[in-house]
Amino acid sequence: MNQDFAYFEQGIDRIARQLPGMPQDQVVLNRLFFFVFKELDEAYNQRLAEYGLNSSSFLALAMMLSCDSNRLNPCDLSDALIASRTNVTRLADELVSSGWVDRQPSTADRRRVELSLTDAGRELVLQVLPGIWQLIERQWTDFSPAEVAEFDRLLRKMLSGLDRLREAA
Amino acid sequence: MNQDFAYFEQGIDRIARQLPGMPQDQVVLNRLFFFVFKELDEAYNQRLAEYGLNSSSFLALAMMLSCDSNRLNPCDLSDALIASRTNVTRLADELVSSGWVDRQPSTADRRRVELSLTDAGRELVLQVLPGIWQLIERQWTDFSPAEVAEFDRLLRKMLSGLDRLREAA
């Protein structure tokens, strides 16, 4: 590991010794989550950079691939990527200028735009997907199916806890 | 939930039906992780914004609080926050200009700088910590101690899997 989570844990320990009332395990969990996220993000971006992609542009291409005629609106793409429409506009600019995506005004609803994969875009994503799946399989090798299921359950439960915070605010 | 994870899962389903060989559960897990992270980050930043803080500046203050004389080098802070030294320099600029942190050249090693909490900074972090701990407790309310421990274990195991990817590259 490049950088170590231990520095943070030591700091938390020192605070716990000074001040009463810290839910220490949960504090560590939240921060550990942050740390793991950074590693996850970095690992996949590193691989995708070999193809001139990053997580966002790759997922955008994959989501378009999944659709009928490889065609998708920026708005739906924004939902699928969990990204702002602003970000999707810029992403589309980038993908169009790379020649992977075509952008046409929609005839049915003139507020809309239709993004579709070009042949080059389709080829690219079909070429990249297997390598990424291989990476994912290697990443999760040590997890049994039961552990995968349990992790999924705990992540969704964590989501519920976070939703509760939002409602309270 | 503002934005929904379902859009992504549906896209993944559509791809899985078209192309063989996708480790679907693991793909969903990686993306779910990303989604949860965004919610986590947002929830705490929202709360901290009430005090003119964000996750980074708050953790910086907390880490300084944990140290002897509330004093810390930018370099050590960078390790504790898992942030680049560049980022810590800017963070320190911000905290100094807010009056929460004092920055002095080190006499022992003239390459170094010593950051220390001002009285105002100490008061601020001591005021904010209990509220954040309360938030954390509410967030994790539904988790039994066993679930917390299991989540911790799975997160660290996930970290090992990611480290393996790095070594392979």
Place this chain on the structure above:
DNA sequence: GAGAAATAGTTACCAATGTAATTATTTCCA
């Protein structure tokens, strides 16, 4: 069916963070 409200996309601007290069200082070792 006309005005209000909602929706789609874009733009201008801002926030957070990272990499690479630079400077100053210290440490290592031949």
Place this chain on the structure above:
DNA sequence: TGGAAATAATTACATTGGTAACTATTTCTC
């Protein structure tokens, strides 16, 4: 002990993302 290598901090620049404001169009509602 003197030069090479390592370390600490900073700066300039790039990347990635978001919010708010705006325009154009569609839909809803009275």
